């Protein structure tokens with residue numbers, strides 16, 4: 091593809107195309123007929139539509155040109171070898187071959203370019219969709235799976251095309267033209283050829299269905315295998331530390347074996363199809379030769395039904411009919427594989443976007459939150475949040491506490507549109523969240539996760555993400571605002587300190603500090619914070635608490651609190667149990683009530699095994715302070 095090519099416009103699918111969704115919420119094109127599939131493919135890859143008529147014409151010229159040779163031979167044989175007939179016939183034949191050659195080169199070039207551009211467009215659109223989905227369906231289909239799927243599916247298409255798949259078009263054109271000319275020469279001799287071709291096609295189509303099903307399964311198993319491999323590589327430190335290497339290997343072996351078995355299962359019908367195709371092709375050639383000799387004798391020497399030239403031309407034509415048919419049969423498996431890849435890539439691209447475009451703006455100022463009888467679930471699973479009704483005033487700091495699995499994270503995901511309510515409405519500053527424009531949320535509603543993701547680069551670059559283009563001075567001011575100047579001074583190169591891939595060179599606590607500085611720079615109006623549960627050393631923890639206090643001052647904040655100090659410093663605590671809010675009020679008030687909060691506080695006050703192993707915490711340790 092030329093580097094100067096303009097980017098593929100986004101898919102413009104026909105208005106009436108409303109995809110059925112599979113259980114992961116992805117478009118499901120598996121039951122869609124070929125005409126609809128082609129329409130969807132053209133809609134998703136507009137480049138394919140460009141110059142379709144010219145492409146068709148080139149295919150016809152390339153296919154027809156090759157068939158001129160038998161016609162020339164027939165003419166010369168029947169007219170007798172006289173210079174008056176041979177020379178023009180040879181000239182016409184040579185000219186036609188030249189046109190066919192040039193058309194074939196142009197066609198291949200054109201198809202290669204168009205298809206590669208279409209594939210690049212699909213890749214781009216697919217990756218964009220993965221990003222878009224990561225915001226809403228990440229919990230249903232992991233983004234890594236989608237990327238693996240997109241990459242391997244489109245690789246399959248490229249492999250097919252590079253292995254001669256482009257010839258498919260020329261061969262198909264040649265097949266049709268040879269058949270038409272054969273019929274013109276002798277419909278009697280064409281009859282057995284066509285009957286055998288019909289038998290071949292009928293068998294092929296039914297075996298093809300089996301191949302398609304098995305390839306689909308094989309591709310799913312290959313995707314699963316790739317995900318399992320990727321997971322085992324990413325999770326290598328955990329696997330090593332937990333001593334679960336043997337179990338992981340067994341899981342990987344099982345995934346590899348399953349993928350292998352699936353691939354082997356595709357081979358039987360594939361080979362059966364090829365063998366049957368070869369058999370049919372040989373039979374056709376024999377039928378034409380024997381039938382031709384018989385048919386030539388039927389009329390007797392005085393009135394032969396077939397001239398010698400006709401018979402020779404027919405034998406040639408059968409070859410020209412058979413060769414592409416053979417090619418098509420042999421490539422059918424790979425074509426099927428590539429088609430499945432193309433279809434699955436199209437499924438991803440045509441999955442309806444969850445983005446809200448041209449939605450309402452989010453009114454300026456601190457954000458107020460209102461939930462009315464909101465329930466939520468993952469996929470078609472059970473409700474994990476039930477009938478939540480809660481108000482959070484602008485500027486209020488609310489801590490969300492509860493046992494593991496009680497629904498705290500899901501509540502946070504509801505506020506940031508990572509989970510759609512199954513019932514009820516979430517309203518931010520008077521506007522239903524589902525109607526707020528996607529562009530209105532970044533920078534205004536910011537999530538600080540437990541273990542923030544940092545890009546491989548400098549500390550400064552990672553902080554500046556909060557306000558793209560921010561100068562170092564602005565980042566330093568944000569750090570100062572959070573009281574982090576002293577912490578910065580402990581780093582070897584200040585803002586220029588490299589953080590390593592995913593921020594691995596920093597501790598979890600330090601990554602949270604970077605995320606807090608990034609958030610301060612963004613200056614959001616609603617902060618949703620998932621407090622780190624572990625891995626924060628006491629010194630960094632003091633810095634995190636101070637930075638948090640500064641960041642949340644005057645901003646609406648929802649903290650998923652795992653420690654008492656965080657709950658105690660909030661204006662109000664929401665206690666979750668089994669997906670419901672069972673208590674709500676300031677920390678001190680809740681301490682005076684009978685209820686689950688007292689149980690949580692007791693658990694928080696119990697020293698952990700880690701703390702028992704450590705020397706006794708000093709009075710300054712914020713987490714050990716008796717807040718009661």
Ligand SMILES: Nc1ncnc2c1ncn2[C@@H]1O[C@H](COP(=O)(O)OP(=O)(O)OP(=O)(O)O)[C@@H](O)[C@H]1O
Nearest residue numbers: 229230468474492493494495496497498499500501
């Ligand atoms: N992606 C998911 N798919 C299916 N179920 C999920 C998913 N994420 C969470 N759940 C389920 O939803 C329920 C609430 O989970 P959630 O993560 O909101 O709880 P939590 O209180 O934040 O727990 P923790 O403190 O352990 O993070 C749990 O039963 C959990 O198993």
